[in-house]
Amino acid sequence: MIDQMLKNLDLGVSQYSENRNKVHKPSNDHWDIFNESYYDLISSFDNWAKFRRNGITCMLETGLYAKDRSSFIKNRTLYDEGYSSAEVHEIKLRVKELEKMIGKDFLYKNLECEVGSPRHCTLSGHKINFDDLYNVYAAWQIYRTFKELNRKPTTILEIGGGYGNLCNKLTSLFPNVKYIMLDLPETLVVQEYYLSQANPSKRLLTLSDIKDKNVKSILESDTYDVALLPAWYGPQLEQLDIDLVVNARSLGEMNVEALEYYFDIIHNSLKLEGLFYCVNRYVFTSSQHQLKLKDYPFDEKWGFLISQPQWLQTHLHEFLAIRRADNIVDSNFILKSMSERVPPPGPVMENILSQKEWFKNNKREKND
Numbered sequence: 001m002i003d004q005m006l007k008n009l010d011l012g013v014s015q016y017s018e019n020r021n022k023v024h025k026p027s028n029d030h031w032d033i034f035n036e037s038y039y040d041l042i043s044s045f046d047n048w049a050k051f052r053r054n055g056i057t058c059m060l061e062t063g064l065y066a067k068d069r070s071s072f073i074k075n076r077t078l079y080d081e082g083y084s085s086a087e088v089h090e091i092k093l094r095v096k097e098l099e100k101m102i103g104k105d106f107l108y109k110n111l112e113c114e115v116g117s118p119r120h121c122t123l124s125g126h127k128i129n130f131d132d133l134y135n136v137y138a139a140w141q142i143y144r145t146f147k148e149l150n151r152k153p154t155t156i157l158e159i160g161g162g163y164g165n166l167c168n169k170l171t172s173l174f175p176n177v178k179y180i181m182l183d184l185p186e187t188l189v190v191q192e193y194y195l196s197q198a199n200p201s202k203r204l205l206t207l208s209d210i211k212d213k214n215v216k217s218i219l220e221s222d223t224y225d226v227a228l229l230p231a232w233y234g235p236q237l238e239q240l241d242i243d244l245v246v247n248a249r250s251l252g253e254m255n256v257e258a259l260e261y262y263f264d265i266i267h268n269s270l271k272l273e274g275l276f277y278c279v280n281r282y283v284f285t286s287s288q289h290q291l292k293l294k295d296y297p298f299d300e301k302w303g304f305l306i307s308q309p310q311w312l313q314t315h316l317h318e319f320l321a322i323r324r325a326d327n328i329v330d331s332n333f334i335l336k337s338m339s340e341r342v343p344p345p346g347p348v349m350e351n352i353l354s355q356k357e358w359f360k361n362n363k364r365e366k367n368d
Helices: 002-023 036-042 066-075 085-102 104-109 130-148 165-173 185-198 215-219 231-237 256-269 331-336 355-361
Strands: 121-123 126-128 155-159 178-183 226-230 242-248 270-281 302-310 313-323
Touching (some): 002 185, 036 066, 085 104, 085 121, 085 130, 104 130, 130 242, 130 313, 155 165, 178 185, 231 256, 242 256, 270 302, 302 331
Parallel strands (some): 155 242, 242 270
Antiparallel strands (some): 270 313
16 A cells, blocks of 8 residues: 555656646745655555644644754654543534534534544544544535535535545545546645545545546546546646536635746636635745635636635634636635735634744744
8 A cells, every 4th residue: 555655656756757847837835845864754554644733734734833843853752642631622622613513413423533543532532633623514505505506416526625634535535526636746645545535435646647648538537536636737627527626715815926836727617616625824924825715816807706705713714615607706805805915813722822933833843
């Protein structure tokens, strides 16, 4: 299993030097983080059993600090499996609010707190992980919207899918969907492990399966459930008639060229009446590019079904947009009033960290 994952990683990295200018311009950017210590860590099978506590998923999941990533990976440090009493109190508040908002049935059916030995607490017999709650919420927003529209997606594209949690939930909620992930090779290897363990019956399409074959014809076939592709395969997704595009917490971390690259893919691959679920910061202060949400290059062919501060993370904005042939209100009208600064944390967050403390804890450290 690990040998095959590393083979796919090597294929991706070998292609990266040829293709990175198409996606990410070389720079000291937020995602220039994969060093020798990272490759050493993921090369050992033993390190995957607890990969959600050993630094691998720092920056890939909510609740783990970016500043810990380098030292945890280098020193083989683990987060405690259990949460502190303050964190448990905070999680109880979130669970209570989610139960009321989405219903206990949906919440508890869609929890996943086993793969990778994540941090967790146990409430009423259920293992609860901080990041998993946010993915349950996102899955619910998407699921209920398709239900309201009396539709089911056949093809979903996720740009920057973290370690694969939301993909796992959506492919369970929509069992017949084809799911395509576009990401960096070093992150795809994490998604490959997580998805293979969370749902072994899912057929994963990876770089070693593609080789020199026609990518578009493979993606249109019935030979896979989830495709894990490096970001530079994006242009080959055009005209696939995708029903849903998802991006959560990563478009703002890119440079302008990468952002425009992905929006070109979105504009050219999403079908008419297709949906775009986008959750990103109003301004991303940890990157030298300081991208603002209000400057995202939406074209004029969008309607907005949902536009609001994200649930319990008010420094993020949540869009659920629909692709239209024409609109009464231009997307620029919606974007114009977006904040150009990071809003203060919501009332629930104030019990844990002030905004100043949050920024201090998430300050990037240079790689070794």
